[in-house]
Amino acid sequence: MSSLVAASDLARAAYCPRQLYYARRDDDRAPPAAVAGVRALAFEYPDLLDASDDALAARPISVSPATYRERLARLRERDDWDALTDPVARDELLAGKDCRGVAHKLVRPTDDESERPPEPVPSLVSPGEPPERGVWEPQRVRAVALAKALAWEREASVPRALVEYPAVGVVRTVRLTTQNKAAYRRALRVARDLDFVPSRLRDSAKCESCAYRERCGVKTWSLSSLLGR
Template structure:
């Protein structure tokens, strides 16, 4: 296996190492068309911000048309609006020292990467798997440009919300943990116990074989 780890694998490793194990066994790992439809919204903010209810109800939103317009209007008042709606580049493959992945946008000057999530955000901040993926993209861009990239962006276009991920000590530590797990994952890791994460996992029906402990996985 290449020493370069996919940024998407790092996100799975942060979410559930067992899920990553099953995903790596799939012949194809392309996202479903429903994900593409949601990500397309991230490139239509200027038209969506004033769209009528009947237009918005035909789109894959995770909130009401009224709330969606409100969120986009709040976003329009932020300094990032122009950079997000006029990105420097789209769907750029970034290759760093340890990982590689697609930045759905490069925004700003100097540019920072943006990852477009098909999901919804927590009340504050960004879910850990997406923070790890954002850090991975920032590190890969920094490696390519030979310049510091101190932050990245995670967009949630299904609700019209955009969050910033800074490369704090905590976020970089989470990235390193996920990188270690992803590189050493050559066996079936333990199942999560009574976790809500399992509810929406596409591998939950086959998740039942013997495992090694997570302590063993991490070398404790």
């Protein structure tokens, strides 16, 4: 188990290897306390759909109450609404061949008419907001890692995962496409080989929201510079 890479580390590796280095060095990989409040929304969709403006305004949503209810109403039209609101498991620790991580939900698919009950798919609940389309690469990588870990445990095909953004009432699907699996493998290589301080990103918007921004410094340090070469 100790040799397995944490799925959250893969997400950091995809976002910025230097960020992962700092998180490992400082043993600082727990999410901020505010994250729990946002993730809790993902388990209350039916109640939130009927909540008043004042009740919604008191919760950590990132859009207006009216917009939030509209998005949950659209979410209710999904075939897997019942499965999303009544998952077969919560906070399930998964361990695969290469990585381990927590699926915030295991959601039973509803589009399989075979005699054998379909395997559930993992759902990652994100405290942030999605891009206009799809899912941010770090979350795609983490979702793929969870799907692969679940497939390893169940010895079954798990062709997709979900990423929920409960602060805005949006759920996106991540399929295990060739492109997404390639991104996962890249992040896995980075996470496994990270035994020195990676170069700092140059002029990246990613730095603006990074928790290590103030500690990261303004210079790009290479391995050679650290060795005084």
